[in-house]
Amino acid sequence: MSGNDDLTHTDEEGDVQMVDVGDKPDTARRAVARGEIHLAESTVDAIRGDEVEKGDVLATARVGAVQAVKHTWETIPMCHQIPITNVDTDFELGDDRVTLTVAVETTGKTGCEMEALEGVTTGLNVVWDMVKAAEKDESGNYPGTRISDVEVLTKEKRALE
Template sequence: MTDPKSAFTHLNEKGEANMVDVTEKAVTSRTAIAEGFISMTQSTFDMLLAGEHKKGDVFAVARIAGIQAAKKTSELIPLCHPLMLSKVQVDFEPVIQSETNEYLIKVVALCKLAGKTGVEMEALTAVSVALLTLYDMCKAVDPAMIIGGVKLLQKQGGKSGDWLREENT
């Protein structure tokens, strides 16, 4: 059986937390895409899609929050490297699950750079903060909203190569 400590790159040989040394890694093009969902009542869903929220353009604010969060990931997540992102994109998609009568907003974030370490945490952070911003702006009208399903969909580049989440997982 493999020593569990050796499987974690953020632990040294003593099991202590440390930032991974990427000095000798090659600069490569790296991309990550993540997604998450927020469920809400139909009336909240309809209000957002119609742009009728009294706080203004909720999607614009959540998009900016997600982009800013991706840029600040190294300040939020211990041991993450500060990265020079070349692109952050945050998109929203309304989803109606007719079989479960759920009204969802799907948030998808894409992060890119040319660098020595991946951008998975930045994409996940962008999605998470965009979802939290949607919740914050709508909680007065719908405090029962539920955030969930935050996950990495794919990554490209780097030593470990490309990865794509299998369907139905």
């Protein structure tokens, strides 16, 4: 494979590399991501009523999401370790789904959209882990339980004042 000027994570020989951000100025950055987990209505009702045997599903998922944001650089190979200045998590309970939105802020040389995505996916995985006993059918499967529609909603950058 030859190098490609459009691919920032490859060198001139086409080998994978971390992008050098050393010469970039520090900027204020914010990214927001969202995703959802589809569940049985009875499971969402149990979450809503704080009746899940394992405990408070949303509080646990919030902690998992924040931990994932802070550790993204350890799980995504080419991500830089960045200083996280704020993480906001917001859960919405529908009839048959839980939607999680994660907003991440940093001041630095590179964006934080990967951190927001990691927060969403891990937070939703925690929800699944907390409710899997209620979602499992007789054969041990999880019919209809799925995580979907994970996306970056916004990515912002502004100069520091």
